[in-house]
Amino acid sequence: MSIVVVGTVAFDKIETPFDKTDKILGGAGTYISLAASHFAENINLVSVIGGDFPDEYLSIFRKHKINIEGLQVKPEGKSFYWSGRYHSDMNSRDTLVTELNVLADFEPILPESYQSPEFLVLGNLTPRVQMQVLDQLKKRPHLIVMDTMNFWMDTAWDDLMKVIARVDVLTVNDGEARQLTGEYSLVKAAQKILTMGPKFLVIKKGEHGALLFNKESVFFAPALPLEEVFDPTGAGDTFAGGFIGHLARTKDISFDNLKNAIIYGSAMASFAVEKFGTEGLIGLTQEIIDERVRLFVDLVQFDISLVNN
Amino acid sequence: MSIVVVGTVAFDKIETPFDKTDKILGGAGTYISLAASHFAENINLVSVIGGDFPDEYLSIFRKHKINIEGLQVKPEGKSFYWSGRYHSDMNSRDTLVTELNVLADFEPILPESYQSPEFLVLGNLTPRVQMQVLDQLKKRPHLIVMDTMNFWMDTAWDDLMKVIARVDVLTVNDGEARQLTGEYSLVKAAQKILTMGPKFLVIKKGEHGALLFNKESVFFAPALPLEEVFDPTGAGDTFAGGFIGHLARTKDISFDNLKNAIIYGSAMASFAVEKFGTEGLIGLTQEIIDERVRLFVDLVQFDISLVNN
Numbered sequence: 001m002s003i004v005v006v007g008t009v010a011f012d013k014i015e016t017p018f019d020k021t022d023k024i025l026g027g028a029g030t031y032i033s034l035a036a037s038h039f040a041e042n043i044n045l046v047s048v049i050g051g052d053f054p055d056e057y058l059s060i061f062r063k064h065k066i067n068i069e070g071l072q073v074k075p076e077g078k079s080f081y082w083s084g085r086y087h088s089d090m091n092s093r094d095t096l097v098t099e100l101n102v103l104a105d106f107e108p109i110l111p112e113s114y115q116s117p118e119f120l121v122l123g124n125l126t127p128r129v130q131m132q133v134l135d136q137l138k139k140r141p142h143l144i145v146m147d148t149m150n151f152w153m154d155t156a157w158d159d160l161m162k163v164i165a166r167v168d169v170l171t172v173n174d175g176e177a178r179q180l181t182g183e184y185s186l187v188k189a190a191q192k193i194l195t196m197g198p199k200f201l202v203i204k205k206g207e208h209g210a211l212l213f214n215k216e217s218v219f220f221a222p223a224l225p226l227e228e229v230f231d232p233t234g235a236g237d238t239f240a241g242g243f244i245g246h247l248a249r250t251k252d253i254s255f256d257n258l259k260n261a262i263i264y265g266s267a268m269a270s271f272a273v274e275k276f277g278t279e280g281l282i283g284l285t286q287e288i289i290d291e292r293v294r295l296f297v298d299l300v301q302f303d304i305s306l307v308n309n
Numbered sequence: 310m311s312i313v314v315v316g317t318v319a320f321d322k323i324e325t326p327f328d329k330t331d332k333i334l335g336g337a338g339t340y341i342s343l344a345a346s347h348f349a350e351n352i353n354l355v356s357v358i359g360g361d362f363p364d365e366y367l368s369i370f371r372k373h374k375i376n377i378e379g380l381q382v383k384p385e386g387k388s389f390y391w392s393g394r395y396h397s398d399m400n401s402r403d404t405l406v407t408e409l410n411v412l413a414d415f416e417p418i419l420p421e422s423y424q425s426p427e428f429l430v431l432g433n434l435t436p437r438v439q440m441q442v443l444d445q446l447k448k449r450p451h452l453i454v455m456d457t458m459n460f461w462m463d464t465a466w467d468d469l470m471k472v473i474a475r476v477d478v479l480t481v482n483d484g485e486a487r488q489l490t491g492e493y494s495l496v497k498a499a500q501k502i503l504t505m506g507p508k509f510l511v512i513k514k515g516e517h518g519a520l521l522f523n524k525e526s527v528f529f530a531p532a533l534p535l536e537e538v539f540d541p542t543g544a545g546d547t548f549a550g551g552f553i554g555h556l557a558r559t560k561d562i563s564f565d566n567l568k569n570a571i572i573y574g575s576a577m578a579s580f581a582v583e584k585f586g587t588e589g590l591i592g593l594t595q596e597i598i599d600e601r602v603r604l605f606v607d608l609v610q611f612d613i614s615l616v617n618n
Binding site: 088089090184185186187188205208209211217218219220221222225226227228229256259260262263290293294297298299300301302303304306 | 397398399493494495496497514517518520526527528529530531534535536537538565568569571572599602603606607608609610611612613615
């Protein structure tokens with residue numbers, strides 16, 4: 001199996017009602033590839049960093065056997081930097097700083113060995129960059145997963161539509177599904193999005209779980225009710241990483257297995273939010289992950305005997 | 310089996326972004342008993358109405374074999390009347406009119422035949438009235454379910470605590486669970502509420518589903534994703550009616566069967582919101598209800614094989 005992950009590698013500085021960090025390792029590409037590394041090997045990261053990026057962080061990727069040949073280093077530049085402050089509900093946040101730095105003129109380059117991946121995740125980035133990645137593929141992957149956000153709907157609609165038309169799975173949150181379609185009902189929004197190109201749609205609802213749609217079916221996975229949400233940063237990207245990791249591990253893209261992938265993604269996201277930054281994704285074992293998945297089984301399973309079942 | 314349902318029987322006038330009604334049949338006692346009537350017989354309603362209440366509405370109760378001996382009629386008075394307008398998200402609403410009328414000095418009286426029910430539902434009412442009902446019981450029911458709301462937390466805290474201490478199942482929404490405990494985390498809020506008296510807690514999250522807690526376990530049931538939510542009025546009460554109806558039908562108050570009751574409650578709520586007022590609860594058959602429950606099974610079931618499961 002092989003996965004290419006395209007997404008930001010960044011510094012994050014995070015404030016919550018309980019604590020705050022200095023600049024720590026962040027970025028969509030970081031969360032996606034770290035989460036996926038617990039399931040699959042041959043994960044290939046495409047991103048860009050500046051000369052300020054510490055080797056200590058690079059060794060985290062190496063330790064998780066994530067290939068960083070496609071991680072461009074711009075020695076004269078500074079890495080992408082984001083800072084945010086969470087409100088007391090931990091669901092909404094204010095962005096305090098966004099410094100694009102080397103991300104501003106990022107031109108993704110897929111090394112030769114990246115050009116025929118079995119799975120591809122396009123993390124949230126400008127649609128133009130996502131498109132440049134698609135254009136460098138030598139053959140179509142088994143599955144292309146794409147994340148995006150409301151900002152690109154506001155500023156790059158036409159490009160966004162072109163990328164969406166070329167992917168298999170789109171992941172958005174509930175507000176973005178509504179913005180993308182003008183439909184308030186998520187069921188109606190999903191039906192519309194599934195005419196835009198993707199065969200599958202994941203609607204992420206944060207603490208309220210996630211929905212998976214194809215044209216015929218819908219599946220729902222709750223978020224795990226936690227005593228404490230410590231830092232929601234990267235939860236959606238971690239979810240995507242667990243999702244693609246499970247699919248790559250099993251090489252099965254049936255709807256039934258996508259449901260399982262959603263559960264693994266949700267389990268990984270529950271680890272991410274328990275600690276600051278990527279800390280919750282470090283030191284996990286398959287046993288710990290399976291134990292977490294078992295909590296999801298217990299959380300939703302019920303046994304009703306229906307006549308004519 | 311026998312169920313006593315205490316709750317308002319009222320006129321509702323509802324506006325949604327799509328349509329509006331004249332004064333129609335409403336009230337917590339109405340929704341609870343109608344929903345329960347699809348599962349159980351011997352449902353006994355305790356409430357009060359004025360001389361303005363049409364016989365046409367009374368015959369709806371009779372048709373569903375709901376005993377209305379405990380429904381007091383005040384010929385000189387007017388029935389409780391509520392009017393509200395839903396916002397475009399269908400989740401929030403403004404109350405336009407609240408006329409308590411005969412509800413203002415309601416003194417519940419349990420007829421002799423109501424005084425030893427196997428199951429009791431205390432619909433959302435002033436805690437004083439809920440207490441008066443408890444004080445008229447000749448023996449403790451198998452299960453007492455109580456609903457309440459933020460208004461009583463603001464205005465009748467001490468009475469509310471006394472009633473909560475005497476019930477088995479409390480149902481509140483997420484905001485109310487937080488207000489009741491001062492805990493934002495629903496897991497922590499649940500732990501606190503389960504020290505106040507109830508053995509079980511149901512946290513209703515509207516379109517985001519419902520959580521069932523006891524001291525050891527948690528269960529989550531999603532709301533069914535619907536193409537169109539037509540009128541959310543009475544969804545929570547309908548949920549409670551389906552919940553108690555299934556428990557009374559099966560006479561099994563184990564946590565596992567409470568999980569099933571949550572699913573039946575959620576199924577009934579999904580019918581309620583598809584039409585105005587109580588209309589969605591009329592004309593249902595066991596087959597239609599089971600078909601709806603099957604959608605819940607499909608919505609959440611997944612099959613992950615874990616080692617050491």
